[in-house]
Amino acid sequence: MNIPTSIATMLAGILITLLSLWYGQNHGLMPIAASDEATLVDGLFNTMMTVGFGLFLLVEGTILIAVIKFRRKPDDETDGPHIEGNIPLEIVWTAIPAVIVLMISVYSFDVYGQMGGFDPEAAEGMPGVTQVAMLGGDEMSAPLIDPSQAHPKPHHHMMAVGVGASPDRAGQPPDLTVDVMGLQYAWIFSYPESGIVSGELHVPQGKDVRLNIKAQDVLHAFWLPEFRLKQDAIPGEDTEIRFTPRRVGDYPIVCAELCGAYHGSMVSRIFVHSEEEYDAWLGQQVAMQSASPDTLAQRLDEQILALTTPLSDEEFLAPYAHEVGLTAASLESLKGATPVLNELLSS
Numbered sequence: 001m002n003i004p005t006s007i008a009t010m011l012a013g014i015l016i017t018l019l020s021l022w023y024g025q026n027h028g029l030m031p032i033a034a035s036d037e038a039t040l041v042d043g044l045f046n047t048m049m050t051v052g053f054g055l056f057l058l059v060e061g062t063i064l065i066a067v068i069k070f071r072r073k074p075d076d077e078t079d080g081p082h083i084e085g086n087i088p089l090e091i092v093w094t095a096i097p098a099v100i101v102l103m104i105s106v107y108s109f110d111v112y113g114q115m116g117g118f119d120p121e122a123a124e125g126m127p128g129v130t131q132v133a134m135l136g137g138d139e140m141s142a143p144l145i146d147p148s149q150a151h152p153k154p155h156h157h158m159m160a161v162g163v164g165a166s167p168d169r170a171g172q173p174p175d176l177t178v179d180v181m182g183l184q185y186a187w188i189f190s191y192p193e194s195g196i197v198s199g200e201l202h203v204p205q206g207k208d209v210r211l212n213i214k215a216q217d218v219l220h221a222f223w224l225p226e227f228r229l230k231q232d233a234i235p236g237e238d239t240e241i242r243f244t245p246r247r248v249g250d251y252p253i254v255c256a257e258l259c260g261a262y263h264g265s266m267v268s269r270i271f272v273h274s275e276e277e278y279d280a281w282l283g284q285q286v287a288m289q290s291a292s293p294d295t296l297a298q299r300l301d302e303q304i305l306a307l308t309t310p311l312s313d314e315e316f317l318a319p320y321a322h323e324v325g326l327t328a329a330s331l332e333s334l335k336g337a338t339p340v341l342n343e344l345l346s347s
């Protein structure tokens with residue numbers, strides 16, 4: 001049976017389209033989507049995967065067909081036909097990617113806008129840098145920024161540093177504000193409304209949450225993979241993200257900026273609670289922390305001390321040594337292997 005080329009091309013086109021549409025929804029490359037913003041980002045990502053997979057099948061399929069169908073016949077030593085230039089074809093293969101790139105960029109700006117990336121109000125009303133200078137006193141928490149120079153900078157740019165309110169929440173205050181402090185090597189969360197300080201972030205499901213992010217020492221990056229949000233924490237420059245947690249559960253918080261020797265241990269958790277659960281947690285924390293006479297700033301200092309107590313290399317590496325299967329016995333067997341190893345192991 002011989003299928004006409006036009007029919008075969010059409011069938012291949014339909015097959016590639018169907019496969020791409022399926023792959024775009026089933027690539028399984030993303031972690032769970034736990035926020036409203038994650039759903040928006042995933043829509044964009046899935047679209048790009050659909051287009052990308054379609055192009056992959058088209059290009060690789062064409063190569064495969066060419067390799068099989070037009071392979072050299074036995075004893076054929078002649079050259080192929082010399083083809084040069086095909087204006088309509090060149091216009092088409094330039095125009096199609098141009099249109100695709102343009103559409104994806106328009107779509108991505110739309111997603112960024114819906115997430116609150118263009119919120120012009122976000123830069124206003126952000127607490128100034130002075131709060132960074134207010135902290136500390138002891139060596140552990142002394143900010144690297146000279147307090148005399150730490151004055152709130154006027155924000156010249158109209159756009160926020162970070163992600164502000166989504167357009168449907170524009171001009172409205174968030175339901176919950178949490179101050180986030182990044183420092184070597186921990187994240188510390190303080191709740192200005194209730195005066196509590198925590199090493200973990202707890203948020204109520206379905207509420208509009210704003211995080212004011214500061215860095216005390218060096219650059220860090222506050223990353224919530226399940227929320228598709230990442231924001232630099234910059235010494236001397238406040239940043240923010242605003243989001244709506246949607247899925248109850250607990251998810252990792254990761255520092256995504258190489259910030260020092262123990263950067264890898266700069267992790268925490270975000271807990272998304274149902275509203276009742278969140279209120280219960282909050283009540284419990286308030287009861288616990290109001291039992292002590294400390295101020296918010298003192299509690300912050302205590303948390304910083306508790307979370308940044310320096311570990312020895314052995315203490316720090318112990319869990320990892322276990323993970324990679326290093327044991328005392330396996331190290332012992334290496335003794336004498338080389339002079340360098342010997343020296344390392346006997347120290």
Ligand SMILES: [Cu+2]
Binds near residue numbers: 258
């Ligand atoms: Cu860090």
